[in-house]
Amino acid sequence: MNDAQLLRYSRQIMLPQVGIEGQERLLASRVLIVGLGGLGSPVAMYLAAAGVGTLVVADFDAVDLSNLQRQILHGSSRLGMAKVDSARQTLAELNPEVRVEGYKGSLTDATLPPLVAGVDAVVDASDNFATRFAVNAACRSAGVPLISGAAIRTEGQVAVFSGRPGDPCYQCLYPRDGTIDETCSANGVLAPLVGIVGSIQAAETLKVLLGVGDTLTGRLLLIDALAMEFRSLRLRVDPACALCGAAA
């Protein structure tokens, strides 16, 4: 690291869990962020600011006026712009040292494996179950850690799935059979809730990359922003899971 980098990351380097070695590890890391909406915004901004070297940002959508209440990567001047391009601009301003690779295509069982290959972690900040199950399957197949978050109304959920055999995956929690989406457009969402959930995802991602602390691996964190209560539940491998169970 040069002097400017040492200064930029100094408040993080002084943490005993990070240090120069940890910061260099972050700079050499590559993370896929699936979705650049309410959750993907704080995730991308914190990971860029913290110096994660390469961010692969994926979203097919364009910025809409109704996004701006909570999707803080984007602004009024970006209406109609691809979210990937808007993200590039915001992240470049935050930290021009971070390499940002964009993907604007659909995210399916066919397209995800090449995106997941070669990353150190995947952050699921998507807004539908079809993508969530496809991301999980790709991560489980590649053995890549998945930092999963979801938010709607005033409640959120966060979990980390290691991708290792013997640990539960997202499909051990919820079976992949036609679960119906509840959308923010139909149900609403409290703006800072996605900031809370996304920030927790970003923190967990840094911990996973650094190999420090106790991550949410094997746990489901429930967030109730109305009561402002957090609750952690244990997860286990589902013997009926097609990816992890006895049939796998």
Next chain:
Amino acid sequence: MRVSIPTPLQSYTGRREVEAGGATLAEVLSDLDHQFPGIRFRMIDEQDRMRPHIRFFVNGGPVRDLAQPVGERDEIVIVHALSGG
């Protein structure tokens, strides 16, 4: 025992925590339905299977069998899958 109700089902209970009784998870759900008619069908289908977006946790751990015995001091958390982002 204390049962935590997810937000989408609080339209039945009017609150996020309720008291219910029973010797098994199935009996607790029946008691909930007695108190709050219609709530069980939102969690359990016609074939007595858990709906895929509903999960049950007893004392912090997942339960996948409705015949799971439960005690008066146990705490049940009902979780509703979220996909929003």
